[in-house]
Amino acid sequence: MRLSRLALAVVPPSARPGIGPGELRTGIVHLGLGAFHRAHQALYTEDAGDPAYGVCGVTMRSMAAAELLRAQDLLYSVLELDGQDASIRVCGMLTEAVGPQEGIARIADPAVRVVTTTVTEPGYRHDPATGRLRAGDPDVAADLAGGPPRTPVGRLVAGLRARRAAGAGPVTVICCDNLVGGGRLLGGLVTEFCELAREEGLLSWIGDGNVAFPSSMVDRIVPAPTGADRAAAARLLGVEDRAALATEPFRQWVIEDRFAGGRPPWERAGAVITPDVEPYETMKLRLLNGVHSVLAYLGALAGLGTVAEAMARPELAEAGRRYLELDAAPTLVPPPGTDLDAYREQLLARLSNPALRHPIAQVAADGTHKLPQRLLPVIRDRLARGAEPRWAALGVAAWMRYVSAGRADDGTPLTVADAMAARLAMPGAGPREVVDRLLGLTEVFGEDLRQDGTLRTLLSDWLTRLTADGALATARTG
Numbered sequence: 001m002r003l004s005r006l007a008l009a010v011v012p013p014s015a016r017p018g019i020g021p022g023e024l025r026t027g028i029v030h031l032g033l034g035a036f037h038r039a040h041q042a043l044y045t046e047d048a049g050d051p052a053y054g055v056c057g058v059t060m061r062s063m064a065a066a067e068l069l070r071a072q073d074l075l076y077s078v079l080e081l082d083g084q085d086a087s088i089r090v091c092g093m094l095t096e097a098v099g100p101q102e103g104i105a106r107i108a109d110p111a112v113r114v115v116t117t118t119v120t121e122p123g124y125r126h127d128p129a130t131g132r133l134r135a136g137d138p139d140v141a142a143d144l145a146g147g148p149p150r151t152p153v154g155r156l157v158a159g160l161r162a163r164r165a166a167g168a169g170p171v172t173v174i175c176c177d178n179l180v181g182g183g184r185l186l187g188g189l190v191t192e193f194c195e196l197a198r199e200e201g202l203l204s205w206i207g208d209g210n211v212a213f214p215s216s217m218v219d220r221i222v223p224a225p226t227g228a229d230r231a232a233a234a235r236l237l238g239v240e241d242r243a244a245l246a247t248e249p250f251r252q253w254v255i256e257d258r259f260a261g262g263r264p265p266w267e268r269a270g271a272v273i274t275p276d277v278e279p280y281e282t283m284k285l286r287l288l289n290g291v292h293s294v295l296a297y298l299g300a301l302a303g304l305g306t307v308a309e310a311m312a313r314p315e316l317a318e319a320g321r322r323y324l325e326l327d328a329a330p331t332l333v334p335p336p337g338t339d340l341d342a343y344r345e346q347l348l349a350r351l352s353n354p355a356l357r358h359p360i361a362q363v364a365a366d367g368t369h370k371l372p373q374r375l376l377p378v379i380r381d382r383l384a385r386g387a388e389p390r391w392a393a394l395g396v397a398a399w400m401r402y403v404s405a406g407r408a409d410d411g412t413p414l415t416v417a418d419a420m421a422a423r424l425a426m427p428g429a430g431p432r433e434v435v436d437r438l439l440g441l442t443e444v445f446g447e448d449l450r451q452d453g454t455l456r457t458l459l460s461d462w463l464t465r466l467t468a469d470g471a472l473a474t475a476r477t478g
């Protein structure tokens with residue numbers, strides 16, 4: 001039997017949805033119906049317990065996720081894996097799963113008060129060094145020319161345009177991707193889009209307080225789901241769930257208190273609503289995401305498959321710890337009530353969770369967009385204080401080796417998933433040339449880092465050693 005409303009009768013009562021699916025009305029439109037949203041914001045919203053905030057999930061790329069969910073009455077389960085322990089719950093918060101055109105129309109519904117987004121870092125089509133819209137991107141250009149919108153920002157603007165035309169009232173748009181100042185960034189991209197499209201009316205409607213763009217810090221490790229996760233879910237549920245997801249027990253959500261209208265009482269589910277989200281965001285991006293990237297590039301070169309496998313190699317775990325302690329932590333102001341040492345130890349334990357098979361390739365993808373949010377701000381801060389960010393530079397050098405050689409240390413080919421992959425590949429080039437050409441990508445490194453002699457020397461030294469000795473030996477000798 002497959003998971004459905006009817007099949008809930010055989011699901012253990014403790015795993016059934018918190019709100020009966022029949023009681024929900026749509027109050028949120030979510031753009032990007034991926035695993036992360038379903039294991040994070042959807043559960044917070046369910047735990048907040050207000051039936052006025054069911055979620056219309058909008059697919060951004062293929063309809064596959066929507067079809068999978070529709071075939072089981074929009075129900076899916078979330079496994080929480082912690083070493084030997086596993087628990088499960090079925091989430092029933094989705095009220096609809098639709099494609100982009102229908103999603104745009106739903107943004108115009110007056111009952112919808114919130115739009116959330118998880119469209120990945122490159123999905124916003126911005127230049128990561130400046131945060132400006134890439135107006136020359138062919139999809140952005142097509143959206144600006146007025147075709148059916150293809151990009152998330154184009155679709156969001158179309159939804160806001162429809163909302164204004166319908167007189168549907170104010171709405172809050174929450175960016176839930178791993179971006180520095182995501183609210184400011186997305187608000188800026190929407191404004192730039194409207195300016196380029198000469199939509200003065202929409203711009204002033206947005207400027208009049210009808211749309212708020214709070215920033216938020218989201219945290220939960222959600223690996224791409226596997227067959228083993230689906231099998232474990234079936235064992236615990238007693239029915240088959242082809243949309244099952246696995247995640248860790250930990251979750252955190254901090255949202256800037258800047259709403260245009262109504263919102264779910266997310267604080268009831270443990271979310272923090274605060275006037276200043278920046279310290280949380282900086283801590284999470286530089287510590288968790290930063291060390292993730294360091295481990296992913298070194299681990300990929302060492303031929304490892306998952307983050308937990310990388311953490312099980314003492315030399316890589318030590319390189320990660322040094323990045324956290326020596327480079328990232330000194331750049332942070334701890335958020336209220338947060339002990340950075342305890343946060344770091346909990347983080348290292350989360351990354352070592354052997355039950356979570358988090359593919360290194362997933363973390364290593366899209367480095368040209370991720371490094372500027374994670375490692376480069378740490379490097380800038382340390383250089384500005386006259387310090388040498390050695391371990392952050394090791395992470396960047398490992399990325400350089402990964403994207404330029406396209407091979408692990410044992411020669412196994414690696415697939416580099418990055419929109420700029422073709423420009424990053426330079427098989428056979430020597431360390432100096434690789435550093436020179438990659439640092440020259442000012443849309444990633446900015447003018448400042450390109451010209452920094454200390455960073456250039458650190459990168460050349462690390463890259464020379466990574467090339468000659470491999471990732472494990474380089475991390476070991478430090």
Ligand code: CS2
Binds near residue numbers: 178221222288292293
């Ligand atoms: C990861 C994140 O894939 C990645 O790049 O660093 O998705 C990470 O797992 C989440 O941000 C955890 O909150």
